[in-house]
Amino acid sequence: MTPSTLAGLVGAALVGLGLYGLIVNPQPLRKILAFNLIGSGVFLVFGIVARKGAAAGFPFDPVPQAMVITGIVVAFAASALAVALILRLHEETGQVLLDDENPASLPSEQGAGK
Amino acid sequence: MTGSFTSPLAAALGPFLLVAALALPLAFVAAWFFAGQRRRARDLQWLAPVPALGAALLALAGGPFSFEAPALRLSLSLDRPGALLLAVAALLWIVVGAATFTYWKKWPGQRFAVCWLLTLTGSIGAFVAADLLSFYLFYALVSIPAYGLIVDDDAPETKRAGGVYMAFTILGEALLLLALALLAAGEPHGSLRIEDVVAELPTSPWRDGALALIIASFGMKIGLAPLNGWMPLAYRAAPISAAAVLSGAGVKAGVIGLIRFLPLGFALPVWGAALAVLGFFAAFYGVAIGVTQQNPKTVLAYSSISQMGVLAAALGMALAAGDASAPALVAFAAANHVLVKGALFLTVGAFAAMDWRREKWALPLAAALGLSLAGLPFTGGALAKLALKAPMGYGIAAILSYASATATALLMLHFVTRLAKTAHWGETARIPHAIPRYWPFFALGAIFLPWLLFPAVGHLSEALSLDTLWDGFWPVLIGAALALGLARWGEKLPPIPAGDTVVVAERAFKSSFALSGFFEKADARLRxxxxxxxxxxxxxxxxxxxxxxxx
Amino acid sequence: MNFALDLFSIAAIAAGAFFFFAGSVGLLRFPDSLTRLHALSKADNLGLGLVVLGLLPRVGSLLDALKLLAIWALVLLSGAASAQLIGRALRRRGGDE
Amino acid sequence: MIETAAALEPTFGGPLLVLAILLPVVGVLLSFVLGGRFAERVALALAPVGLVLALAIAFLVWRSGAPVVYNIAGLAPPLGIALRADGLSGVMLVTAALIVAAAGFYARATFATPEGSTEARAPFAFWILLQGIWAALILLFIGADLFNLYVGLELLTFAAVPLVCLSGKPETLVAALRYLMFALFGSVFYLLGAALLYGAYGTLDIVLLSGRVAPLPAVWLAAGLMTAGLLAKTALFPLHLWLPPAHANAPAAASAVLSGLVVKGSFVVVVRLWFYVLPALPGDAAQVFLGALGSAAILFGSVLALRQPRLKLLIAYSTLAQIGYLFLIFPLASGQHPWTIDGWNGGLMQTLSHAFAKAAMFLSAGLIAESLGHDRIAEFTGAGRAMPVTFLALGLGGLSLMGLPPSGGFAAKWLLLRASVAAGHWVFALVLLAGGLLAAGYVFRILSPALADGSLVLKSPPQRSREHAALALAVVAVALGFAPQEFFDFLQIGRMAVAAQP
Amino acid sequence: MSVLQILDVGLALLVLAVAVWTIAAREIFGAVVAYVAYGLLLAIVWIRLFAPDVALTEAAIGSGVTGILLVTSGARLKSAGKASAAAKPGLSLHLSAAALSLLAATALAGVILALPEPSPTLAPEARQELAATGLGNPVTAVLIAWRSFDTMLEKIVLLLAVVGVWSVASDRFWGGAPAPLGRANPQGALLLLEQTLVPLGILVGVHIFWVGANAPGGAFQAGAILAAMWMIVMIARASEPPRVNSLWLRLALISGPAVFIVAGLAGIGMAGNFFAYPDGFAKPIILFIEAFMLLTIAATLPVLVAGPPRRSFGP
Structure with a gap:
């Protein structure tokens, strides 16, 4: 059980766990946590690919690691935008729900948007 | 089909006239959108079909010619059947257009005028289109803007008629598109010309599908029995001039479609028989429902269904026998129907707008015009019956054709009685006063003009021989006898709503809304x-x- | 000579581990937050100190040793500050979380 | 397999590709720093330059008859990143430039910085995000590295989401949040698929991958994950939960770009995936499944569009249906058959004509909502007479959606119909026709009350120049119907020569 | 060898346990705290995978700054009344979600185990090209030299995120500043932390940036550390979040990508291709670009955490 296969299994488990959390948990903030879990699981998959690609004197393949670094920063930006939307929605309506009881509820009657 | 030799004059002038025939109406449409040109466009609008009439007459005299525009993927050609139909259709458009648009008052508005021009373009284009895509373009142009002609007021009845008309039209378009796709798929070299495609049809693997769809889509346009629900509603709701041109020239797009797309040079007994049966059924179905109708315009609509049924039957018999000369003959019969049906609708308009009792000759002229459809000797109808005799052949089809003549005579006399009883009703506002004044000339023209066109398809001497005269006369006699019986026992016939089968279709359509309710609940859950x-x-x-x- | 050093580092790291263990047991067993906070901050800091002490002889260069000590100092600083803040927050909320 | 060596050679005109991407990026930076009115001026100044660049690239591709390739930093893949513009990207670049320019021209009135303040929130955000969307789209159309495309997809999502809730009303915030959460859900799947592909083949370059892909479990799962992620971003039928509220609530100019272009960005990546990276996979079960989802989308979206009482929601659901048409390209253009040329051309023509038609319809819907104060279809009686040019644009757009001649929509429907008949896919042929019928239904539902006679007083007459912007797009959608044969040959450039599969 | 394996398995189980705790925690605050702990443990897993750069980034950005973001937002949500209990999802949803996630996870695990053992790698190409860039750390070389296009575009993603976050504000606050991060009167311990830790942190950040050329480190990680320091200062209310329309903030936010693009465009002149570096001068240019990227990241992360403007023209 080399560390990379172990990390691969952990990555797969994290993706599964994150999927469950993202689908089931109704509160958007918890969904962001789940999204970050899946993200770290995916980055672990990149990590083991990098580790198994060790060659030419490097203990790792640098390209997937660079992708992971870019991915982490993008994931953070996504969480920041989502949090901003959640907080603004919270200020506006006092409660934060992705699906209100009837998601097909029509936006307010007064014509939509400019 | 006398020789397809094209005189040098026709070869030179023809293509130019073809293009002008389509360009002029579109130019008028553009003119309507410039404020300055609006008045001039309205007054001269009736001249739009003149180049088309010129092209048709040139083709009749000088032989077929064509025009190619590969850049626009457009190719036009005018052969004898197309020329026959184009000539009379263009004439009808000119006459009714002149009556409607010259002494113009408040009505018709810009919307009606623009739809009129678009439908006109489509009607001309359908006769001259030579490749699949342009035919489909003009077929759509003749059907869809006609909605603007039919729905001209806000009465709920008109809206319903318009809705039903659009539903059938769009369904017909879809079926035709699939038929064209099947035809195009059968053509190995990928050419889209109609002749090449139809030549490949008998041997293509999708033959049956294509033929079924062709018959269904064009059948819907000419109102064959099960798909005729929209025609009575539309013609009753439409103003007189619109009903005249739509029933006269508009419907013939379906006839030319059948003539062009059925492989008449190749004997297909099964399909021919099927079309013949469908045609005769429509012929008698139209009369059976027509006699129960009260409104003269609805009776005329059912007479259209019946006449189109006869034409379809003739084409069916020709397809079964593989008789390549049928197109010109059927086109002539259709041409006669264009003139007579257009004149009949103008008659209804004239009777509504004037006190016909004062003119002694009004009623007999209307009767003569009506009976012309039944093949009354010395009228255009007699020539049409003669022209159809050859494709009908002998045996059961000939007998049925005579029976249909009798039935038509009965229906036309019923029409005349209904016309007499219900005069002075309805909207005189939307009947241009040119119609009652010049009505007699239209009627006489419709009766005798076919005599000028007959030499293109047959010999006049044969038409005047004694036995053809008698052939034409006895069905009218029997029809008259039946009409007397109908006048006495007419009331006992069950009152069938206009548009018969469509009422059922509408109820089915309404119930489909429940299904879409299911879709909405599913969408809500899925989201x-x-x-x-x-x-x-x-x-x-x-x-x-x-x-x-x-x- | 290095045998004695090895012996020393093993002993120091073992002691450190023991204090860590004690800290986590305290975390689980103690009744309210304040006492748990107390157990954690005290035991873990001491534990870390012993582990660092144990590692010092094994480390290669002087720079790495200084880095280890710097890490220890930083953890002490931030541990103490955060323990202070959490404690005050707990007291202001009054009673057990 | 595509001849990998030749396809990697950088060709003449390569630097234009990088300039095409950098232009809107520089625009974003300048607008961000200068702020205020300059944001709008920078955006409107760069739009024509971008159009010229797009036309230049398309011309180069057409003249050379082969894709224009460029290796960034002079480093060939697998280590470096390549950009590759073929027929498909050339056409999409020009479309994007035209629609963004038209949307920008249209939005000048609604997103002008008010006189009093030096800078206002909505205009500042709108002009930057519009250029952000444009940069992302260009990258998605010419990118040739799957991770580079991932960054492009994220750029697109980050620029599109805030546009949805620019008006600040609570329901738009919910719509934006749902859009963001689901788009992120999709991009995580895409990234996971990319990781597996890299694990299997050591590169993410499309051209190299096409040479190396073989039926392996990693490739199957990667294909499934990446495609599902992209379907979530394209809002194909079962994954459409975010599209209707998002596109209906966004401001008119924004929803024109969202519906017309943004959904096409991720669609092009799916096309790259299945026609450039994975053609070596045997069997076409997956492509037929995508076609089936597309057919379900056509029927589902059209029926729901028929039932919507409000115009913007109707057009949004119609987008749902038209996206279904796009996915018919997979069963009809994959594999080595004679009819795939028609399928490919039909699919791309549908993409183009829908982009223009939908943009025109949303712009007109915006004008109607402004002038009438509401967009409830039932109360449109007489509006056609009051706003003739707006309803003409709406009608022409509807004509293209219905697929009636002479519109671009018809050309697409005709090609797809011929391909499905030749391929024997009868279900897709019937769905194409049923979609056309239903589209006629909901377009007729909008136009019949509008064309009815009735006096209607407008709150404010629509601005003539904005009506002409909408009309111009609608006219282009119809003019596409007359596209000559050379146009379809241009679409074929750079299409993978798929090795005959056993 | 087995001791290391035992440790690895222990670490893996611990990571999974904390992850489960994050998902299953009853209320938001517990989940966020669990997530921060999970991030730090994940950094150790990255060390075991011989990816120190990624471990640093994960610890600094993945759990550090994301943690602060979630903690402050959790606090703001909690303080403004309990988020109403959303409709509890039914059992069938739980079961189907669990089943599908399990199926997806097992499929993924199976495929990962089936990945080719000597997995194809770009390490040899990296080794050849590394000399040309004059850098020691291949990851930095990939980020700034070979796939610099991705990195530059990613900065634009950050910028669009900032615009997105700002655009969520209400119109009347535009031009103002975000709400302060910390409480009104910060306690003594916080001030002590701020005065001692921040200078040290800045020192460490610059060191990591500098060493990044040849050893694990670089602009991303250093930027995150500097951002963290700025946030501590703001939490301790020693300085307030900058106003949205202040020029220096906007210049800082775009300096990274702007310098990147200028250097890239210059590349075609000096080295024949966009984003290429002339042979001799690769390293200095890279460090120059990285310095500005450091500045941009250090400015962007706190702005994203501070959120949209909520006070008009406050101090």
Whole structure:
């Protein structure tokens, strides 16, 4: 059980766990946590690919690691935008729900948007 | 089909006239959108079909010619059947257009005028189109803007008629598109010209599908029995001039479609018989329902259904026998119907707008015009019956053709009685006063003009021989006798609503709204975030599994 | 000579581990937050100190040793500050979380 | 397999590709720093330059008859990143430039910085995000590295989401949040698929991958995950939960770009995936499944569009249906058959004509909502007479959606119909026709009350120049119907020569 | 060898346990705290995978700054009344979600185990090209030299995120500043932390940036550390979040990508291709670009955490 296969299994488990959390948990903030879990699981998959690609004197393949670094920063930006939307929605309506009881509820009657 | 030799004059002038025939109406449409040109466009609008009439007459005299525009993927050609129909259709458009647009008052508005021009372009184009895509373009142009002609006021009845008309039209378009796709698929070299495609049809693997769809889509346009629901509603709701041109020239797009797309040079007994049966059924069905109708315009609509049925039957018999000369003959019969049906609708308009009792000759002229459809000797109708005798052949079809003549005579006399009883009703506002004044000339023209065109398809001497005269006369006599019986026992016939089968179709359509309610509930459930998440993961796994399937 | 050093580092790291263990047991067993906070901050800091002490002889260069000590100092600083803040927050909320 | 060596050679005109991407990026930076009115001026100044660049690239591709390739930093893949513009990207670049320019021209009135303040929130955000969307789209159309495309997809999502809730009303915030959460859900799947592909083949370059892909479990799962992620971003039928509220609530100019272009960005990546990276996979079960989802989308979206009482929601659901048409390209253009040329051309023509038609319809819907104060279809009686040019644009757009001649929509429907008949896919042929019928239904539902006679007083007459912007797009959608044969040959450039599969 | 394996398995189980705790925690605050702990443990897993750069980034950005973001937002949500209990999802949803997630996870695990053992790698190409860039750390070389296009575009993603976050504000606050991060009167311990830790942190950040050329480190990680320091200062209310329309903030936010693009465009002149570096001068240019990227990241992360403007023209 080399560390990379172990990390691969952990990555797969994290993706599964994150999927469950993202689908089931109704509160958007918890969904962001789940999204970050899946993200770290995916980055672990990149990590083991990098580790198994060790060659030419490097203990790792640098390209997937660079992708992971870019991915982490993008994931953070996504969480920041989502949090901003959640907080603004919270200020506006006092409660934060992705699906209100009837998601097909029509936006307010007064014509939509400019 | 006398020789297809084209005189040098026709070869030179023809293509130019073809293009002008289509360009002029579109120019008028453009003129309507410039404020300055609006008045001039309205007054001269009736001149739009003149180049088309010129092209048709030139083709009749000088032989077929064509025009190619590969850049626009447009190719036009005018052969004898097309020329026959184009000539009379253009004449009808000119006459009714002149009556409607010259002494113009408040009505018709810009919307009616623009729809009129678009439908006119489509009607001309349908006769001259030579490749699949241009034919489909003009076929759509003749059907869809006609909605603007039919729905000209806000009465709920008109809206219903317009809705039904659009539903049938769009369905017909869809069926035709699939038929054209099947035809195009059968053509190995990928050419889209109608002749090449129809030549390949008998041997193409999609022959049956294509033929079924062709008959269904054009059948819907000419109102063959099960698909005729829209015609009575539309013609009753439409103003007189619109009803005249639509029933006269508009419907003939379906006839030219059948003439062009049925492989008449190749004997297909099964399909021919099927079309003949459908045609005769429509012929008698039209009369059976027509006699129960009260409104003269609805009676005329059912007479159109019946006459189109006869034409379809003739084409069916020709398809069964593989008789290549049928197109010109059927085109002539259709041409006669254009003139007579247009004149009949103008008659209804004239009777509504004037006190016909004062003119002694009014009623007999209307009767003569009506009976011309039944083949009354010395009228255009007699020539039409003669022209159809050859494709009908002998045996059962000939007998049925005479029976249909009798039935038509009965229906026309019923029409005349209904016309007499219900005069002075309805909207005189939307009947241009040119119609009652010049009505007699239209009627006489419609009766005697076919005599000028007959030499293009047959010999006048044969038409005047004694036995053809007698052939034409006895069905009218029997029809008259039946009409007397109908006048006495007419009331006992069950009152069938206009548009018969369409009432059932409408109820089915309404019930389909419940189904769409189901769609809405499903959409509401699917748009919960968890449901979206689940379907995303499911689709990912299904796609992965299917990608692995190495079939 | 290095045998004695090895012996020393093993002993120091073992002691450190023991204090860590004690800290986590305290975390689980103690009744309210304040006492748990107390157990954690005290035991873990001491534990870390012993582990660092144990590692010092094994480390290669002087720079790495200084880095280890710097790490220890930083953890002490931030541990103490955060323990202070959490404690005050707990007291202001009054009673047990 | 595509001849990998030749396809990697950088060709003449390569630097234009990088300039095409950098232009809107520089625009974003300048607008961000200068702020205020300059944001709008920078955006409107760069739009024509971008159009010229797009036309230049398309011309180069057409003249050379082969894709224009460029290796960034002079480093060939697998280590470096390549950009590759073929027929498909050339056409999409020009479309994007035209629609963004038209949307920008249209939005000048609604997103002008008010006189009093030096800078206002909505205009500042709108002009930057519009250029952000444009940069992302250009990258998605010419990118040739799957991770580079991932960054492009994220750029697109980050620029599109805030546009949805620019008006600040609570329901738009919910719509934006749902859009963001689901788009992120999709991009995580895409990234996971990319990781597996890299694990299997050591590169993410499309051209190299096409040479190396073989039926392996990693490739199957990667294909499934990436495609599902992209379907979530394209809002194909079962994954459409975010599209209707998002596109209906966004401001008119924004929803024109969202519906016309943004959904096409991720669609092009799916096309790259299945026609450039994975053609070596045997069997077409997955492509037929995508076609089936597309057919379900056509029927589902059209029926729901028929039932919507409000115009913007109706057009949004119609987008749902038209996206279904796009996915018919997979069963009809994959594999080595004679009819795939028609399928490919039909699919791309549908993409183009829908982009223009939908943009025109949303712009007109915006004008109607402004002038009438509401967009409830039932109360449109007489509006056609009051706003003739707006309803003409709406009608022409509807004509293209219905697929009636002479519109671009018809050309697409005709090609797809011929391909499905030749391929024997009868279900897709019937769905194409049923979609046309239903589209006629909901377009007729909008136009019949509008064309009815009735006096209607407008709150404010629509601005003539904005009506002409909408009309111009609608006219282009119809003019596509007359596209000559050379146009379809241009679409074929750079299409993978798929090795005959056993 | 087995001791290391035992440790690895222990670490893996611990990570999974904390992850489960994050998902299953009853209320938001507990989940966020669990997530921060999970991030730090994950950094150790990255060390075991011989990816120190990624471990640093994960610890600094993945759990550090994301943690602060979630903690402050959790606090703001909690303080403004309990988020109403959303409709509890039914059992069927739980079961189907669990089943599908399990299926997806097992499929993924199976595929990962089936990945080719000597997995194809770009390490040899990296080794050849590394000399040309004059850098020691291949990851930095990939980020700034070979796939610099991705990195530059990613900065634009950050910028669009900032615009997105700002655009969520209400119109009347535009031009103002975000709400302060910390409480009104910060306690003594916080001030002590701020005065001692921040200068040290800045020192460490610059060191990591500098050493990044040849050893694990670089602009991303250093930027995150500097951002963290700025946030501590703001939490301790020693300085307030900058106003949205202040020029220096906007210049800082775009300096990274702007310098990147200028250097890239210059590349065609000096080295024949966009984003290429002339042979001799690769390292200095890279460090120059990285310095500005450091500045941009250090400015962007706190702005994203501070959120949209909520006070008009406050101090």
């Amino acid at each position: 919960f975030f968890p449901a979206g998440g689940l379907s995303l993961v499911t689709i990912a796994l299904i796609l992965a599994a299917l990608a692995a399937k190495a079939r």
